[in-house]
Amino acid sequence: MSGETEYAYVVEGKMALPYQYFAGAVGSKFLIALRDEKRILGVRCPKCETTFVPPRQTCERCFSDLTSHWVDVGSSGEITGYTVINYKEPYQPKEPPYVLALIKLDGADTPFAHILNCADGAQPAIGMRVRAVFSKEPKDNILAISHFELEP
Amino acid sequence: MAKHRGAGGRVAICAVAQTKFERDKWQVRFQGMLWEVVEKVLRQTGLQFGAGGIEAAVTVSDDVFDARTISDGAITDVVGAHHQSEEKVAADGAQGVYYAAATILSNHHDIVLLAGHCKESQSASRNQITHLAFDPFYTRPVGLDYVAAAALQAQAYMARTGVTEAQLADVVVRSRKWARENPVAQETAAVTREQALAAPMLAAPIRQSFMYPVSDGAIAMILASEERAAELTDRPVWITGLGNCYDSFFLGERDLAGNFSLERAAKKAYEMAGVTHPTDAFEVVEIADQYAHQQPQYAEGLALCPARQGAKWLADGGPEKQHVNRSGGMLAGNPLILGGMARVAEAVIQLRGEAGSRQVPGAKRALAHGATGPAGQLQTVVVLEN
């Protein structure tokens, strides 16, 4: 063997760490309403006239405190962007291929990423109307919305 | 302690070394990979560690890519930081250039070693690492990672500008062509447009061929104050402009087809360097194109062509005319966090006239760009002159 690989030992390892993430007061209210009431909440910055979904405590644009500026947004909305995931990773929410879309809910100004289930043959497109399908099981994150589907 | 030199001081890059970038340097520890380049810049400058020599290091590495927290703790001996100063940048190495330059401009040190390393090959999946950049409540559960984020960016950009898949394939073809002239480039095998278009679709519209390959490598540089640069080299390359800007965290809150943060980063760097007409201000342009669509998109953000005109820029041969990515760019292979640092390295090599068959004759001013985070959230721009 050549000098470079005469002593070359590779050790197998793995990083895994059970962890608890605190969602924060604002995030907790959003996630609990989503899980228990199937309500989707946003926060509206009165100065920027922008409704953020998911919500946050402070407006990133003008730094206003948004804690008490809750608004209900719709569970339907439109596609503002999309991709079709074709590669497989263990953290993915479903078996590829699947559509990952940016969805702007009615009453919200900021789209967020979620799974879009298209019926056989249907293709996503910008501007298409979609609606949330809520999870039958209680979920403690955004997957309390199981996925979105095209409105008929 | 460095002497006070005031706001008019300049910073020079006095030495640069890169490993060859490779898919899997399994037989080299990342410390050994880094020492290969640190040793080279020490030899180039005649510097030693310690008082009067290198008294400070800025390092570039990533905890998750190295699978150990405080990743710089594993390389302090390699960069001579035992018993003296070291600071780490856990972002693209162009940010390391920024930090090292700021260290000198703020009179903390006259000479700084900048050293970055990454072995992307050591993880089972680069996607599993970039997935961890997302929050656990809203974006991780739906499976986001940097490929998915780049795909959403590419879809938005191509829809707005009309850049076609065939044009992206041509970006890859050209990257390989120039990479063959770069001794440290990884992906040098010629590829045709047809071959690039036949590569598997990972996340529409991003094909395997449109994405930078998994890569291992290291880069080192010596940065110095104007007072000390002449001792270290007769070909200093001056950093004349620096700028960076962060965009929003959530993808839905950004204009994914635009260049909010890059435009601002470029404006800062251009103002500092006195660049008023970026389209013809640079003989050398190096763009961190992790994905093929980012080359025209970021060319717009860098004002190398008008906004939304990326398709025309490609059709008119903009990359060739403006000498973009003669190194092969990131598509030819650099680890994620060294993408911008390798762009700065190529700019220095070009401005020193050491680029061999890919040399831009008489290059005086270069533009180097780096990006960090999903879909280019943090953008860094560096202007260099000889």
Ligand SMILES: [Zn+2]
């Ligand atoms: Zn606001």
